[in-house]
Amino acid sequence: MASATFDIYMLGVGGQGIGLLSEALLRAFDHAGTQVRGVDTHGLAQRGGTVISHLRVGPDTHSPLVREGSADLVIALERHEALRGLQTHLRPGGQLVYYDAEWQPLPVRLGQAPRVTPEILATAAQERRARLHRVFVEDLPDPRQQNVAVMAWLIRHGVLPGLTARHLEAALADLLEGPTLARNLELFSRLVGAGPDSPP
Numbered sequence: 516m517a518s519a520t521f522d523i524y525m526l527g528v529g530g531q532g533i534g535l536l537s538e539a540l541l542r543a544f545d546h547a548g549t550q551v552r553g554v555d556t557h558g559l560a561q562r563g564g565t566v567i568s569h570l571r572v573g574p575d576t577h578s579p580l581v582r583e584g585s586a587d588l589v590i591a592l593e594r595h596e597a598l599r600g601l602q603t604h605l606r607p608g609g610q611l612v613y614y615d616a617e618w619q620p621l622p623v624r625l626g627q628a629p630r631v632t633p634e635i636l637a638t639a640a641q642e643r644r645a646r647l648h649r650v651f652v653e654d655l656p657d658p659r660q661q662n663v664a665v666m667a668w669l670i671r672h673g674v675l676p677g678l679t680a681r682h683l684e685a686a687l688a689d690l691l692e693g694p695t696l697a698r699n700l701e702l703f704s705r706l707v708g709a710g711p712d713s714p715p
Contacts, residue, residue: 519575521676522585524604525568527592528618532662535690536590537568539666540675542686544572547677552579565596572676588674592661593618595631601639608644610674611636614661615651648672656702663687663699667706680707 523540527533537555544551553570569581586604589611591597597613605611615633629635633649640647650668655661670680680703687699 520571520573521587522581523570523572523588523590524581524586524600525570525590526596526600527566528596529564529566531566531592531616531618532659533566533568533592536592536662536665537570538690539662539683539686540570540678542689543675543678543682544570546682546685547679549677550574550576552576554579565599588612590665590669592616592665594633594636598631598636598639601636601643601645605643605645608646610646610648611640612648612650612665612669612674614665615649616658616661652706656698660699660702663703664706667703670707680704 525533525537525540527536534555537553541551541553549572551570551572553568555568556566569579571579571581581604583603585606586600587606587609589597589600589605589609591600591611591613594613594615594617597611601611613636617630637647648668650665652661652664655664666683669675670678670683684700684703687703688696691699
């Protein structure tokens with residue numbers, strides 16, 4: 516890590532699985548023996564509103580909250596939320612990883628705000644000198660597995676300091692069971708095994 520902490524800011528829309536993504540990453544860092552602090556905000560989850568999670572990784576983490584403009588990594592499960600996270604929390608030169616899904620917020624549906632396109636995201640990332648990474652799986656069995664696809668992408672590309680596929684598999688086994696665990700582990704393993712040079 517370039518600094519004593521590695522700050523991760525995650526956001527999406529209620530129902531997309533940000534809670535599972537956040538808890539899986541927290542537990543994976545714990546399995547790796549790395550100090551980590553995290554906190555979630557679930558206030559609007561049931562109404563399709565923004566759901567946010569903070570993770571701070573490293574020995575010098577005293578507060579779980581990621582300050583605005585300081586995140587090393589922003590992870591988003593929706594395109595409009597990706598732009599929001601980029602603008603509010605990503606530090607200049609940081610990385611934004613987003614799953615290319617679109618759940619249009621009410622102002623967009625009412626024509627009161629512009630729709631966020633991949634091109635708009637790319638321009639915003641360039642202005643912030645951010646590295647932008649799009650994740651999309653053409654044959655994803657279930658939209659609820661977008662979070663697992665993102666986890667696999669992060670592991671394939673070595674974005675999470677000190678984490679391996681084994682750590683995340685152990686974390687998923689802590690959180691899921693039965694056929695749900697089996698389906699998610701199968702997808703995770705397949706996507707990790709695709710290799711870093713494969714299409715997202």
